[in-house]
């Protein structure tokens with residue numbers, strides 16, 4: 001059985017990490033049985049690339065959601081994307097990168113930098129830790145995230161610029177989805193694992209950001225997330 005190591009649910013979502021939620025959603029979409037044991041700091045420390053999620057399967061430990069999904073498709077069959085043309089796969093790849101490599105860092109800004117977002121993040125991610133970890137870890141983790149944001153480049157922009165960048169991505173996603181039920185058309189594909197994970201992580205947590213407000217102006221995004229939730233998590 002595939003073992004999925006990921007953060008515990010938070011913010012009322014299957015996972016407050018869009019990458020963890022992406023992989024769990026993919027496993028559910030592909031109908032692959034998995035177990036997700038509770039993780040302690042020990043399992044977090046064993047993440048091969050220092051990031052979550054990771055899996056263990058048939059004696060291998062694998063990290064990075066895109067590599068993991070590639071491994072699962074190769075080993076268990078590609079149950080979701082075989083109907084896509086090469087051109088559709090190219091578009092799906094571009095939208096995946098938009099969310100994972102760009103929009104992600106704008107969401108990080110709303111959670112780890114903006115004051116209200118940080119209060120919610122600290123409570124949701126660290127409040128359950130034993131003392132003194134729940135006091136010591138939050139500022140260290142926050143500093144680490146700020147360092148990563150600067151390394152990516154997003155952290156070098158002003159707040160206003162970051163919001164403008166994030167809004168542009170959200171508008172592109174909303175316009176591309178349009179009236180379709182799923183991002184690539186009538187049927188779901190692996191891009192929807194990313195789409196649902198990122199959009200639900202924008203729309204549903206109690207982090208009141210300009211990005212969330214912008215996403216809320218597109219009813220199709222809310223309807224899309226609800227459609228995915230009912231289909232795969234009901």
Ligand SMILES: N[C@@H](CCC(=O)N[C@@H](CS)C(=O)NCC(=O)O)C(=O)O
Nearest residue numbers: 017018019050051052053064065066
């Ligand atoms: N490219 C990776 C990204 C994973 C990622 O960024 N995970 C975040 C949680 S959303 C993480 O573990 N961050 C902890 C850290 O950077 O220290 C993937 O697709 O799995």
